[in-house]
Amino acid sequence: MAAAKRPSKRASSKSAPKRSTRSTPRGFTLPSIPIVNPLSVLSKIDVVGGATGTLTSLQSVRGVKQVLERIGMYGAATVVAFSVVSQAHFGGAGNGNMNKALGLTGKTTGVLAVVSDAYFGNPLWAYLQTMCGVMGIFNMAPGSDFPAHFTAFTLALHANTVLAASSFGVRETIIRNAMAFKYANAVALFCTTAKAKSMFSSRKVAALKKCAATVPVLMMNFLFMQGASMAKFAAAGMKGPGILGPVAGLIFHPLFGVTSAMFSLAYLSGFSGRRASIFLFFQFLIVTISITPQLVQPWGRAMTALHLGQLMVFANECIPKDSLIPRF
Numbered sequence: 001m002a003a004a005k006r007p008s009k010r011a012s013s014k015s016a017p018k019r020s021t022r023s024t025p026r027g028f029t030l031p032s033i034p035i036v037n038p039l040s041v042l043s044k045i046d047v048v049g050g051a052t053g054t055l056t057s058l059q060s061v062r063g064v065k066q067v068l069e070r071i072g073m074y075g076a077a078t079v080v081a082f083s084v085v086s087q088a089h090f091g092g093a094g095n096g097n098m099n100k101a102l103g104l105t106g107k108t109t110g111v112l113a114v115v116s117d118a119y120f121g122n123p124l125w126a127y128l129q130t131m132c133g134v135m136g137i138f139n140m141a142p143g144s145d146f147p148a149h150f151t152a153f154t155l156a157l158h159a160n161t162v163l164a165a166s167s168f169g170v171r172e173t174i175i176r177n178a179m180a181f182k183y184a185n186a187v188a189l190f191c192t193t194a195k196a197k198s199m200f201s202s203r204k205v206a207a208l209k210k211c212a213a214t215v216p217v218l219m220m221n222f223l224f225m226q227g228a229s230m231a232k233f234a235a236a237g238m239k240g241p242g243i244l245g246p247v248a249g250l251i252f253h254p255l256f257g258v259t260s261a262m263f264s265l266a267y268l269s270g271f272s273g274r275r276a277s278i279f280l281f282f283q284f285l286i287v288t289i290s291i292t293p294q295l296v297q298p299w300g301r302a303m304t305a306l307h308l309g310q311l312m313v314f315a316n317e318c319i320p321k322d323s324l325i326p327r328f
Contacts (some may be wrong), residue, residue: 050140072309078133084126116161224257240292277317
C-alpha cells in the first residue's frame with residue numbers, strides 16, 4: 001500500500017485560517033468625540049429668550065422643578081469657576097479656603113495630569129465654565145449640548161486629576177465623597193445629551209441616571225457603617241445637624257446608614273422605586289438644606305448644588321410633575 005502523501009508546507013499554509021488583526025469585536029463601533037465649532041455654539045445662544053423662559057418657568061410648579069434640576073446639574077462647576085472670576089475682578093475670596101479644606105496643593109496626578117495642568121492652569125477655563133453654567137441654568141442654548149459636555153468634562157477632569165492628588169490621599173472620606181459626587185454629576189450631565197441618547201437606549205440612559213444618583217450615597221453609607229472618620233468634614237466647617245436640628249441629627253444615628261443603604265439598594269435594583277425614592281428624597285433634602293451649606297465656601301455651595309441635582313432625580317420619581325408633595 002502506498003504511503004499517504006503528506007501535504008506540502010505551502011499547501012498547509014494556504015489552508016490555515018488567517019489570523020485576524022481586528023482590535024474590536026464585530027458589530028462594535030468606538031464612540032466618536034464630537035468636535036464642536038465655537039461659532040455654531042455662539043449662534044445658538046439666546047440670552048433674552050433663555051432669561052424670559054426661565055422667569056416664565058418660575059410661575060409654575062413644573063417649571064420651578066425644571067429650573068432646580070438645571071441648577072443641580074450646572075451649579076457645582078459654575079460656583080467654583082465663578083469664584084476664580086470673582087477673585088480676579090471683584091475682590092472675591094477665591095478657592096483658597098476650599099482647596100485647603102480638601103488638601104489641594106496645585107498638584108495633579110494620573111494619565112490626564114498633563115491635560116489637567118494645561119486646562120486648569122489657564123484662567124480661561126473659569127470664564128468658559130461660568131459661561132457654560134449660565135447657559136445651562138438659564139437654558140440659553142436649547143439646541144446645543146456644548147454646555148453639558150464642557151461642564152461634564154470639567155467635573156470629571158477635576159475629580160480624576162486634582163482631587164485624586166489631594167495631600168489627604170484618595171482614601172480620605174471627604175475626598176472619596178467629593179470624587180463620587182463629581183463623577184456622578186458628570187454622568188448625569190452626559191445623560192442629557194443627544195450623544196448619550198444615540199449611543200444608549202432610553203432604558204440604559206435611565207439606568208445610568210439611577211446609578212449616578214444612588215452610588216455616591218450608597219458609598220457614603222458603607223463608609224459610615226465602617227466607622228469612617230468625619231474629622232476632615234468637621235475641619236471644613238460641618239459642626240453638626242445645622243438649622244434643621246434634631247431632624248438632621250437623625251442622619252448621624254448609627255442605624256441611619258444601614259437603613260439608607262437598604263433603600264438605596266432597593267431603588268438601584270428596581271425592587272422598590274417610588275417608596276425608596278421617597279426616603280432618599282427626604283434624606284437629600286435634609287442634607288441639602290442643613291448639612292452641606294455649613295462647609296467652607298465655595299465648596300459648601302458646590303456640594304449643595306451636587307446634592308440638589310440628585311435630590312431632583314428622586315423627586316421626579318416620587319412627586320407628580322405639577323406638585324411639590326411626594327405621592328406616598
